[in-house]
Amino acid sequence: AQSVAQPEDQVNVAEGNPLTVKCTYSVSGNPYLFWYVQYPNRGLQFLLKYITGDNLVKGSYGFEAEFNKSQTSFHLKKPSALVSDSALYFCAVSPGRAGGYQKVTFGTGTKLQVIP
């Protein structure tokens, strides 16, 4: 069965410092990997994805993530955090192959708090 782990319930970072939100996954074959953000009382918004190609992917609002196949990780990063980045972040995986099941599995979420 596929799974996603976000080991930190909350990450605190000072404004202007780099931030990392961790994600590891387990899935058969070559995965599609995603990060989504949820602001308070809002739906989820897509941030970035890895499908194939360059392991470093860039997304919205200055975020990027690195796909590491050997460590089965897809950590979210940003060089300089903003207070407005404070939100709940979800990592997700889908099997990324034709046929068969196409479940999408989300992690439990990491609350990012950027301190002014």
Next chain:
Amino acid sequence: EAQVTQNPRYLITVTGKKLTVTCSQNMNHEYMSWYRQDPGLGLRQIYYSMNVEVTDKGDVPEGYKVSRKEKRNFPLILESPSPNQTSLYFCASSSLGGAWGGSYEQYFGPGTRLTVT
């Protein structure tokens, strides 16, 4: 405007009273899905659909039904709601990835907050 709409946005009901939450998308997406969000559990997939008349169970399908008679609509049906189905529900849609068929990034609806008493 490309969007996923859900109705109702808020619903309070009683145990055993059948209800339907509607979901519609205007992006011609093949893939549609329902999730529930509960504190500490993240989003858990209830059902998904790869196309019209093609649906499959997610991780928490018990107590729910879905149908996909038209490409744009994917209603979620609770035949006999129970208090443990009190949750925040999201509908989402996406295109499928070329020859490989994987689900691309999803577009989410605004959510439906359901309370079952």
